[in-house]
């Protein structure tokens with residue numbers, strides 16, 4: 001006789017169904033084996049199941065027990081196979097009725113005293129179970145997470161409670177969906193004095209989903225501004241919430257199964273390894289760029305990141321997903337994030353006054369040259385944040401806060417969502433930043449005077465086709481913020497002002513300033 005129950009093997013955020021088959025025959029010696037490509041954590045399941053059984057006064061029969069995890073060619077990793085294996089064993093021992101497990105799936109790790117411990121991936125598992133018309137049995141602490149997928153799941157604190165449930169003594173249920181309360185004291189743009197220009201460009205970035213680079217001396221408020229970007233963005237939609245939370249679930253970051261509607265904001269340190277940033281490692285885990293999916297990735301001190309790491313961001317910035325090669329297979333994680341970066345003008349800071357760089361424009365050129373052209377090409381908005389002066393600090397707090405800006409951002413995004421309603425997909429979020437060439441031709445062609453301006457600029461600055469499109473996208477967003485149907489000359493002019501001045505130009509400007 002064979003007892004079976006479904007569980008899941010995770011590949012990226014996909015939960016692939018695995019059939020756990022428990023088989024028992026009489027034999028001379030008691031043996032407990034697990035087959036079907038288990039890793040070490042799965043193989044150790046035997047010991048945890050044995051101990052958990054003895055904690056509730058049960059003993060595995062002295063027979064030959066074989067657990068098969070099918071399909072056999074799919075690698076099985078992690079400790080969440082404990083619970084389905086234990087349930088299969090209970091059924092084969094006759095403690096649960098033979099058909100009790102029909103229509104169920106299970107994931108959970110067992111502790112030695114029979115408790116069911118939290119495990120990663122409950123949300124994607126619950127969603128896949130729902131698709132397959134199965135009820136998921138999960139750890140009690142993960143119940144609020146499983147409930148997001150749908151009703152009917154079971155959250156169990158320990159093995160004994162499951163036995164009581166299946167014997168009809170104390171039926172289990174699932175708690176309601178858990179939601180993380182919004183912070184009571186969110187970061188606000190009011191905290192930043194002065195820097196009106198930087199706030200304007202932050203608003204444009206928020207409205208159109210554009211990538212942005214702040215360059216300025218230390219203390220000019222670059223990180224303060226960047227950290228306030230999520231506060232300008234609308235909450236995650238229901239679909240985005242589930243997608244972003246599945247990644248956090250697989251990464252084990254959903255505390256007590258609670259989901260948050262706020263946009264993710266990830267700020268990895270510049271010493272972060274490739275695996276930490278893009279994902280992978282010995283046990284495949286989503287990287288920072290995937291944890292920033294549908295949110296913001298903030299890279300402070302941009303040129304300090306290794307060139308190899310930055311170049312590995314190019315493909316996800318285009319495709320919105322990252323592919324990680326493992327031993328003999330590829331794992332994909334979603335990674336559609338908005339990039340905001342900050343840097344000092346040169347290695348020594350480059351500020352005016354006390355911190356001023358004494359090594360002239362060459363220092364800045366060398367520092368800026370650490371960023372590769374193809375990487376820089378993916379940034380739409382460049383802004384030089386001036387040093388904050390004593391006069392700025394003496395100003396009263398600005399009248400306008402994040403909530404006011406967020407209203408305008410929301411209205412501009414609404415206009416974009418209506419415009420791209422027919423083309424919205426995983427590759428196109430309905431934002432100007434994702435607009436295709438033909439879309440730009442239909443929606444972002446400026447008036448005659450604007451066309452002359454962009455043609456002049458294209459000739460003078462030798463704009464590449466990609467840069468030309470970027471200017472149009474940004475101009476379209478600026479027009480959307482003003483509720484303008486037509487992109488005008490003034491919008492093109494502002495968009496051009498956020499283009500990167502070539503490093504040579506910056507160098508010349510600084511050399512000129514030094515000569516005076």
Ligand SMILES: [Zn+2]
Nearest residue numbers: 346348357363
């Ligand atoms: Zn310097």
